[in-house]
Amino acid sequence: MAKQLYYEDVEVGIEIPPLVKCPTTRQLVQWAGASGDYYELHYDKDFAQAQGFPNVLVHGKLKFGLLGQMLTDWIGEGGILRKLSCSYRGTDFPGEEIVCKGRVANKYVKDGEHIVECEIWTENPSGEKTTPGNATVILPSRAQDKKEA
Amino acid sequence: MKKQLYYEDVEVGSEVIPLAKIATTEMLVKWAGATGDFNPLHYEDAFAASQGVGSPIVHGALKRAWLGHLMTDWTGEQGILKRLSCQYRGMDYPRKMKDMVTPEEGETWWCKGTVTKKYVEDGQHIVECDIWVENGKGEKTTPGTATVILPSREAKS
Amino acid sequence: MQQASIITDEMKEQLGVEGTPTILEVEKGHIRMMAEALDDPNPLWQDEEYAKKTRYGGIVAPPALLCNARAGTGRGVQMKSPFLRALAGGDELQYYLPVRPGDVITSVSKIAEYNEREGRMGKMLFTIIDTTYKNQRGEVVATSRSTSISY
Numbered sequence: 001m002a003k004q005l006y007y008e009d010v011e012v013g014i015e016i017p018p019l020v021k022c023p024t025t026r027q028l029v030q031w032a033g034a035s036g037d038y039y040e041l042h043y044d045k046d047f048a049q050a051q052g053f054p055n056v057l058v059h060g061k062l063k064f065g066l067l068g069q070m071l072t073d074w075i076g077e078g079g080i081l082r083k084l085s086c087s088y089r090g091t092d093f094p095g096e097e098i099v100c101k102g103r104v105a106n107k108y109v110k111d112g113e114h115i116v117e118c119e120i121w122t123e124n125p126s127g128e129k130t131t132p133g134n135a136t137v138i139l140p141s142r143a144q145d146k147k148e149a
Numbered sequence: 150m151k152k153q154l155y156y157e158d159v160e161v162g163s164e165v166i167p168l169a170k171i172a173t174t175e176m177l178v179k180w181a182g183a184t185g186d187f188n189p190l191h192y193e194d195a196f197a198a199s200q201g202v203g204s205p206i207v208h209g210a211l212k213r214a215w216l217g218h219l220m221t222d223w224t225g226e227q228g229i230l231k232r233l234s235c236q237y238r239g240m241d242y243p244r245k246m247k248d249m250v251t252p253e254e255g256e257t258w259w260c261k262g263t264v265t266k267k268y269v270e271d272g273q274h275i276v277e278c279d280i281w282v283e284n285g286k287g288e289k290t291t292p293g294t295a296t297v298i299l300p301s302r303e304a305k306s
Numbered sequence: 307m308q309q310a311s312i313i314t315d316e317m318k319e320q321l322g323v324e325g326t327p328t329i330l331e332v333e334k335g336h337i338r339m340m341a342e343a344l345d346d347p348n349p350l351w352q353d354e355e356y357a358k359k360t361r362y363g364g365i366v367a368p369p370a371l372l373c374n375a376r377a378g379t380g381r382g383v384q385m386k387s388p389f390l391r392a393l394a395g396g397d398e399l400q401y402y403l404p405v406r407p408g409d410v411i412t413s414v415s416k417i418a419e420y421n422e423r424e425g426r427m428g429k430m431l432f433t434i435i436d437t438t439y440k441n442q443r444g445e446v447v448a449t450s451r452s453t454s455i456s457y
Contacts, residue, residue: 022344025193030343033182036334039392040246040326043192046175047246051391052427060394062343069346072369077350077360081369085398087453133396145382182339248390 006080007107007114007139016102016118019070023058025094031062046134053091060088067120070100071135076078077142082115092124099123102135114141134146156274156299158265164277165262168219172207172243173252180211202240212258212282214293218297219260219280225298228290231275235293239256241284256285262295274301312431318384325382325415330374332409337367352365360380367405372439372448373397379452381437385417387431387456394424395432395453410442411452418451430457 028042040047048056064086071081092098094133102120109115116139122131167243177191189196199203213235222229244255262280269275276299282291319378335351341351349356350366357365372378379397414437421432432455439448 026187026189026197027179027189027343027345029181029192032178033185033376034339034343035370038175038375038431039249040175041179041393044246045194048173061370061373061397065340065346065368066371068369069344069348070457072346072348078440081401082338083398083400084369085396087396112180131363131400137366185339249392 001110004076004107005074005139006078006145007109007116007141007142008143010107010116010139011128012104012107014104016021016070016120017076019073019099019100020094020097021066021104022096023062023092025056028058028062030096030146031059031065035059035061037061039071052092053146055093058092058094058098060131061124063088063092066098066100067102067135069134071100071118071120071137073079074102075137075139077087080089080138080140081135083136084120085135086120086122088131090124090128092130097125105134114139116143153227154223154299155304156276156301159192159264159276159299160254161264161267163264165219165223165264165280168222168260170215170258170260171252171255172241174245175206175252177205177211177243179296180214183270184208184210186210187198193228197217204242207243209291212237212241213244213293214292215258215282215284216280216291218294219262220278223262224297224299230295231294231298232296233280233293234295235282235291236281237291239284239290240286241282241290246251258285259283265294271296273298307317312388312422312424314391315432318416320384320386321419322416323383327412328377328381328415329415330372330411332367332371332379332407333412334365334407337365337371337407340368340371343370353425359369361378362404365407365408367407368400369401371405372411372450378415378439379437379450380415380454381413383415383417383435385433385435387433389431390433392456395455397453398451400449401447402449403441403445404443405447411439411447411448412441413437413439418426425457426456430455445453 059080101116105119106117116137118135120133120135124130244252247253262278266277278295280293280295281289418434418436423430435452437450
């Protein structure tokens with residue numbers, strides 16, 4: 001497991017370590033089974049083409065899940081994901097890379113909680129942000145740890 | 150609840166009550182999720198074409214499950230399915246979906262069976278059947294056999 | 307010319323009406339399927355021995371678990387639209403408590419608002435759905451706001 005991230009480690013503007021993914025059609029079918037979302041747009045190519053898309057689409061909520069993975073990897077076990085929000089603006093297709101990225105937008109302490117707000121998004125191979133959003137996480141603080149010790 | 154089938158109700162040559170099924174691309178994906186069989190042969194056009202079957206095909210195990218459904222519907226709660234076997238002889242192709250809930254026009258599959266033998270052994274009332282899945286052209290793509298134990302009216306009284 | 311709204315009175319009547327609760331019984335096997343679908347090897351989702359030693363004290367569900375079509379967002383509400391085609395527009399989840407295997411999550415959704423817009427492919431309907439997720443102790447584990455687009 002990666003070493004724990006602390007509130008003091010992050011500054012506004014720093015990047016979240018990117019998570020590179022390349023969903024396959026298999027992964028889309030696995031997601032359908034796991035999420036119970038059996039919409040044909042995500043596995044039936046003829047259906048997707050009849051709807052005007054060149055291929056089946058990656059589920060929006062699967063991209064939500066990937067952004068979630070990027071964040072839980074980053075904040076570690078000591079961090080808490082409080083809010084995750086994203087919009088499914090652009091389509092992504094299986095076999096194409098999806099890079100999950102993020103940047104710290106704000107950090108502050110409120111009611112004793114060390115809060116970090118981030119912009120997050122997924123990027124397609126053309127560098128377009130197909131799934132922009134934001135997230136709020138609570139990180140442990142070194143100062144607090146010392147006080148409690 | 151359906152009424153219970155008894156040993157005395159069936160004769161050699163009796164029909165198992167047929168069961169209609171419509172395979173769709175959606176059903177295949179549900180089956181993949183439920184069984185964990187994510188072989189792309191059953192959902193990816195390009196892969197299925199490269200394997201020489203043209204387009205994604207219905208899982209053999211799904212057709213076997215249909216035959217299980219046929220038998221458990223027929224034998225009812227008091228019947229026991231002892232054995233079921235089938236062979237995957239012919240390929241079946243699912244209907245595509247027209248919209249989110251409606252499949253396109255196409256073939257309907259029928260699960261059917263006939264009683265081939267009935268006998269009592271060690272106090273058990275045993276019935277053997279030929280069973281199969283028939284495609285829209287009437288071809289038996291998935292023939293098999295099943296053995297069930299039925300309750301007996303006589304044993305009951 | 308003023309075009310007729312696609313939002314009917316019948317649809318408006320559904321605004322703010324709480325739908326039928328839906329239930330998700332959280333199981334380890336389901337969490338594993340979710341982690342496999344995400345290709346997320348984090349041991350917190352799957353390795354009980356490992357997870358016991360963390361402050362969670364056991365396996366917890368990844369954030370995506372509540373993105374479930376079997377229960378939760380939009381289930382149990384009367385979603386009406388003049389269109390047949392649909393896409394997800396976005397999801398926002400607020401997490402309050404961890405979700406664990408064995409939890410029974412009851413969620414209640416309601417339609418918060420409708421918006422109609424002119425899109426690339428003609429008129430589109432945006433339906434905003436709010437959902438509250440509670441565990442078997444009645445504690446709110448999460449809330450969500452989701453957008454469904456039909457066109």
